[in-house]
Amino acid sequence: MTQRMWKNHELKKNYDVVIIGGGAHGLATAYYLAQLGITNVAVLEQKYLGYGGSGRNTAILRSNYRTEEGIKFYDQSLGLYEDLAGELDFNLMFSRQGHFTLGHSTAAVSGLVTRAENNKALNVDSYILDPQEIKKMLPEIDITDHPRFPVHGALYHPPGGIIRHDAVVWAYARGADRKGVQIHQLTEVQDIIVDNGKATGVVTNRGTVSCNTVISVVAGWSSEVCKKVNVKLPFVTHPLQALVTQSYKPWLNHVVVSGTLHIYLSQTDRGELVCGNGIDTYPHYGMRSTLGFLESYAAHVLELFPVLHNVAVQRQWAGLCDMTPDYSPIISPIDEINGFYVNGGWGTYGFKAAPASGYNTAQMVANGKTPEMIEPFRYNRFAENRLVGEKAAASVGS
Amino acid sequence: MEIIVPIKQVPDVALNIKVKDGAVVEEGLSYVISSWDETALEAALQITEDVGGEVTLLTIGPEKAAESLRKGLAMGAHKAIHVKYNEAKQTDSFAYAKILQKVLEGREYDLILTGKQAQDTDAGLTASMLAEFLGLPQVTNIIRFSDVSEQSITLYRKGDHATEVLEMELPGVVTVNDSLNEPRLASMRGIMMAKKKPLEEIELDAIGVSVEMSGAQGSMTEVLQYDKPESRKEGKSFEGDETETVKQAMELLVSEAKFLA
Numbered sequence: 001m002t003q004r005m006w007k008n009h010e011l012k013k014n015y016d017v018v019i020i021g022g023g024a025h026g027l028a029t030a031y032y033l034a035q036l037g038i039t040n041v042a043v044l045e046q047k048y049l050g051y052g053g054s055g056r057n058t059a060i061l062r063s064n065y066r067t068e069e070g071i072k073f074y075d076q077s078l079g080l081y082e083d084l085a086g087e088l089d090f091n092l093m094f095s096r097q098g099h100f101t102l103g104h105s106t107a108a109v110s111g112l113v114t115r116a117e118n119n120k121a122l123n124v125d126s127y128i129l130d131p132q133e134i135k136k137m138l139p140e141i142d143i144t145d146h147p148r149f150p151v152h153g154a155l156y157h158p159p160g161g162i163i164r165h166d167a168v169v170w171a172y173a174r175g176a177d178r179k180g181v182q183i184h185q186l187t188e189v190q191d192i193i194v195d196n197g198k199a200t201g202v203v204t205n206r207g208t209v210s211c212n213t214v215i216s217v218v219a220g221w222s223s224e225v226c227k228k229v230n231v232k233l234p235f236v237t238h239p240l241q242a243l244v245t246q247s248y249k250p251w252l253n254h255v256v257v258s259g260t261l262h263i264y265l266s267q268t269d270r271g272e273l274v275c276g277n278g279i280d281t282y283p284h285y286g287m288r289s290t291l292g293f294l295e296s297y298a299a300h301v302l303e304l305f306p307v308l309h310n311v312a313v314q315r316q317w318a319g320l321c322d323m324t325p326d327y328s329p330i331i332s333p334i335d336e337i338n339g340f341y342v343n344g345g346w347g348t349y350g351f352k353a354a355p356a357s358g359y360n361t362a363q364m365v366a367n368g369k370t371p372e373m374i375e376p377f378r379y380n381r382f383a384e385n386r387l388v389g390e391k392a393a394a395s396v397g398s
Numbered sequence: 399m400e401i402i403v404p405i406k407q408v409p410d411v412a413l414n415i416k417v418k419d420g421a422v423v424e425e426g427l428s429y430v431i432s433s434w435d436e437t438a439l440e441a442a443l444q445i446t447e448d449v450g451g452e453v454t455l456l457t458i459g460p461e462k463a464a465e466s467l468r469k470g471l472a473m474g475a476h477k478a479i480h481v482k483y484n485e486a487k488q489t490d491s492f493a494y495a496k497i498l499q500k501v502l503e504g505r506e507y508d509l510i511l512t513g514k515q516a517q518d519t520d521a522g523l524t525a526s527m528l529a530e531f532l533g534l535p536q537v538t539n540i541i542r543f544s545d546v547s548e549q550s551i552t553l554y555r556k557g558d559h560a561t562e563v564l565e566m567e568l569p570g571v572v573t574v575n576d577s578l579n580e581p582r583l584a585s586m587r588g589i590m591m592a593k594k595k596p597l598e599e600i601e602l603d604a605i606g607v608s609v610e611m612s613g614a615q616g617s618m619t620e621v622l623q624y625d626k627p628e629s630r631k632e633g634k635s636f637e638g639d640e641t642e643t644v645k646q647a648m649e650l651l652v653s654e655a656k657f658l659a
């Protein structure tokens with residue numbers, strides 16, 4: 001077996017830091033920890049790298065959020081993504097093509113105006129377009145009053161785009177590996193050892209490992225990992241489905257999102273349309289694809305783009321989203337257990353956050369102090385009633 | 399040309415199928431149209447696009463089987479018949495063929511086109527039995543067809559050293575090999591339209607299928623248990639230059655595998 005990308009290792013008995021979860025966030029955390037000189041680190045992945053949300057998303061990048069906390073954080077992430085291909089020496093196929101969030105009512109457009117103003121105040125490029133301006137940039141869109149929910153306007157965000165999600169996972173993995181981090185696939189954490197209120201190790205299917213720090217970076221499985229240490233955080237896991245069509249000649253060079261119609265789509269460099277919906281309405285850990293999703297997606301997307309009627313659906317899949325009440329993540333040390341950190345609550349918006357999430361988590365663990373950037377995402381914000389409400393900007397409804 | 403395409407909904411074999419206590423674990427299974435039946439549907443669609451007519455999908459199965467019918471309708475079938483049935487586990491090809499006979503008696507059709515076997519049982523008996531019960535000619539396992547008319551169809555079947563070319567009078571039963579075509583993918587419009595296409599639901603007693611004819615009672619064989627095939631043992635790799643590794647491999651083939659004893 002070639003080990004060109006990252007090496008296989010025997011599981012050691014001791015590490016300084018154990019990261020549970022080999023997705024983009026876990027691997028980014030490992031990479032940035034190593035950059036800070038902490039290299040005795042193990043990334044433990046129950047399946048294969050990118051098995052979870054990192055391999056099941058629609059790879060959309062943007063920072064046009066609603067709250068000050070959200071906008072700053074996602075903008076830092078987008079900034080890190082900009083330089084990532086060079087830094088990791090890996091072609092990530094970042095395609096900065098601009099991002100439309102459509103509004104289908106006066107109320108929706110006024111919500112988008114708020115976002116545009118909040119974005120501008122923080123130097124994030126976002127502005128409102130009227131239907132004729134939208135039509136100029138998206139000639140195939142139907143802006144007549146024929147659709148049930150006609151297009152009233154859009155929030156346009158030029159820095160938004162798409163990236164190759166697998167490549168991000170692999171590049172971070174290789175980057176971390178080259179700096180001395182050990183990556184262990186097919187290594188399932190079965191228990192977390194807590195001694196006198198301190199996390200001291202993990203039990204895996206390949207043996208027990210002792211360590212000083214355990215970081216849970218498992219997104220959709222966050223509740224399950226937290227359950228092992230009796231920490232109850234407000235994560236509720238829902239499936240989110242997506243589909244990809246056959247390849248077509250390039251016709252769509254922007255990301256298009258409609259919250260009202262619960263859909264989004266973009267076209268990859270290979271020509272496929274990558275399409276997603278809102279989360280399934282019921283909490284579930286099953287990653288099944290349903291006909292109901294296909295029917296709903298087809299009906300809604302044809303309202304906007306009748307031109308797509310002959311487009312053939314190649315494949316569909318589902319991932320897991322750990323939703324939080326305010327649609328913002330939890331990146332936080334857990335006060336009750338010294339040395340245990342949670343990075344989760346990535347809901348439907350995790351992929352774009354991977355660099356900033358990993359960067360700040362690494363800073364938090366290395367310095368023993370939560371960086372200002374992620375202070376708003378501490379878990380006790382729910383008890384203290386200081387939510388970071390991003391539902392309007394983070395999802396396409398549910 | 400009126401074509402009936404009987405399809406079977408089967409567990410998706412691309413996913414890991416678990417077996418526990420002699421039975422298949424239902425949890426986590428996802429269900430699809432048996433792939434040979436999808437090939438038959440594609441062939442039927444091509445025929446009706448060429449000479450006109452309609453394709454009717456037919457399945458016998460539980461509530462969730464309707465999803466496979468909808469997928470077939472999304473691919474382009476014109477209508478569908480769903481025979482509601484919850485005893486699939488105890489049912490063999492004989493009982494299925496008998497029920498299909500009851501559904502089809504009295505209906506008008508020119509051709510019954512289906513997969514050469516189902517992906518779950520691999521028995522390949524239902525279509526042949528159905529042809530016998532209906533008193534129709536049958537040609538199985540075709541790789542190509544041509545010259546379709548209201549009266550007959552020309553069918554090609556691969557033999558060991560030659561291709562058989564057969565002309566069959568219609569109505570008749572044909573089963574297809576998956577080398578016949580590449581089934582089309584459903585389009586966005588097809589998926590949306592599928593909801594509005596006619597889907598007829600039939601209860602067993604409405605077509606005169608008695609309790610004795612269905613399930614275990616109506617079957618001539620019984621599945622005692624399922625076992626998971628043994629997984630292959632880990633292979634052995636040799637390192638070093640060619641002369642050395644070949645020598646090591648030969649030694650093991652003789653001493654351990656007894657392959658060259």
